[in-house]
Amino acid sequence: MNTPFRLDEHRRRPHPPLTPPPDRYFEQLPTRLMQRVQPASAPAWGWLSALSAPLRTALASVVVLGGFAASFFLSPAPAATSSLAQVPQEELVQYLLATDQRLTLADLAELPAAVAVSNTAYLEATPAEVQRELDALPIDEAYL
Amino acid sequence: MEDQEILRKFHDPASRNVAFNQLVRKYQSKVYWHVRKMVVDHEDADDLVQDTFVKVWNHLENFRQDASLYTWIYRIATNECLSFLQSKRRKFFLPLNDVGAELAQKLEADEELAGDEVELKLQKAILRLPDKQRLVFNLRYYDEMPYEQMADVTGTSVGALKASYHHAAKKVEQYVNEHFS
Numbered sequence: 001m002n003t004p005f006r007l008d009e010h011r012r013r014p015h016p017p018l019t020p021p022p023d024r025y026f027e028q029l030p031t032r033l034m035q036r037v038q039p040a041s042a043p044a045w046g047w048l049s050a051l052s053a054p055l056r057t058a059l060a061s062v063v064v065l066g067g068f069a070a071s072f073f074l075s076p077a078p079a080a081t082s083s084l085a086q087v088p089q090e091e092l093v094q095y096l097l098a099t100d101q102r103l104t105l106a107d108l109a110e111l112p113a114a115v116a117v118s119n120t121a122y123l124e125a126t127p128a129e130v131q132r133e134l135d136a137l138p139i140d141e142a143y144l
Numbered sequence: 145m146e147d148q149e150i151l152r153k154f155h156d157p158a159s160r161n162v163a164f165n166q167l168v169r170k171y172q173s174k175v176y177w178h179v180r181k182m183v184v185d186h187e188d189a190d191d192l193v194q195d196t197f198v199k200v201w202n203h204l205e206n207f208r209q210d211a212s213l214y215t216w217i218y219r220i221a222t223n224e225c226l227s228f229l230q231s232k233r234r235k236f237f238l239p240l241n242d243v244g245a246e247l248a249q250k251l252e253a254d255e256e257l258a259g260d261e262v263e264l265k266l267q268k269a270i271l272r273l274p275d276k277q278r279l280v281f282n283l284r285y286y287d288e289m290p291y292e293q294m295a296d297v298t299g300t301s302v303g304a305l306k307a308s309y310h311h312a313a314k315k316v317e318q319y320v321n322e323h324f325s
Contacts (some may be wrong), residue, residue: 005262005320007285007313015177015286016267017256021186026176030168033194034161037201 145170147213154204164204168197171214174287175221181282182225182275184250192228196221215296222279222297229275248272262324269319273312280305281312 048056125133145166153163175196180189199220207216248268270278276298283289283297284305291302298305 005266005317005324007317010262010266013286016181016270017260017263018180018184019186019254019256021176021180021190025190026169026172029172029193030165033168033197033201034165036194036198037164038161 151204151207151209151213164201167200167204167213171217172197174214175217178218178221178282178287179225181286182279183228184254184271188228192221192224196224199224211296212293215293218297219299226275226279262320265320265323266316268323269316272319273315277308277312280308281316284309285313 051059150163150167150170153159154167156163172193176189176193179192179196180186183189183192196217200217207213211219248271252264270281273281279298280294280300283294284291289297291305294300294305295302300308
């Protein structure tokens with residue numbers, strides 16, 4: 001370079017000579033921007049945004065509880081007694097006979113008696129001594 | 145359409161879209177080239193221009209008119225550019241001047257600059273400036289913006305801007321003279 005470069009003497013441009021934007025860029029930019037700034041339309045659920053927050057919460061709760069209730073009432077409940085009634089009598093008998101733990105008539109007729117706890121072992125006295133002590137006690141008439 | 149008319153229409157919900165459309169058409173070219181000078185790449189510039197105008201849409205209702213609309217939009221675009229360059233450095237762990245090197249590579253690939261050695265050196269010299277000094281240089285040299293308006297855009301005093309531009313111009317001239325074969 002013969003003469004030193006000076007900005008004042010350099011041809012000034014409105015902007016650097018870079019590759020210009022694509023064709024019709026400035027024609028399309030406003031449309032693209034309008035698409036960005038417009039809220040996304042949701043016509044099916046748009047009315048929800050009009051409700052207040054507590055109302056929306058209450059509505060959501062009702063929907064959830066309603067769902068539970070509907071599933072409870074609409075689902076077929078397996079009834080134990082009704083399903084047992086559907087089993088043929090013969091199959092029931094076969095099942096009971098096939099099990100290892102069988103009941104005998106004696107099991108059904110007698111209930112195991114409660115074991116009487118005797119406290120005689122703790123009394124260091126003869127029956128005669130006990131009777132004598134009992135006779136000596138005053139007996140209230142209210143007990144007779 | 146005058147800025148006042150655009151603002152008046154924007155405050156009316158019935159004519160808001162029309163007003164915004166007019167605003168974009170009026171300032172899109174200036175904003176685009178302001179951003180493009182800072183980031184060089186068209187795709188990056190396109191993203192930043194869109195982000196700028198979306199912010200304009202979101203905040204125009206609260207615009208207090210203590211600055212001109214033009215200056216206010218420029219300020220938003222400038223902040224978008226500076227944040228973009230800063231995040232780029234943070235993302236790629238680059239030192240301050242390496243974004244300039246990356247942008248310079250994009251310049252060399254630009255067909256418009258092919259064959260114009262002085263202009264290419266000039267652009268490379270500008271890209272070597274720190275971001276804020278480059279911004280001041282661009283506003284003054286290319287946009288020929290008055291210093292008072294630049295002060296509104298950058299939030300810097302007129303005196304500091306004059307000093308910054310003076311230093312930037314000297315650095316640019318020095319670089320071109322040293323690197324011109």
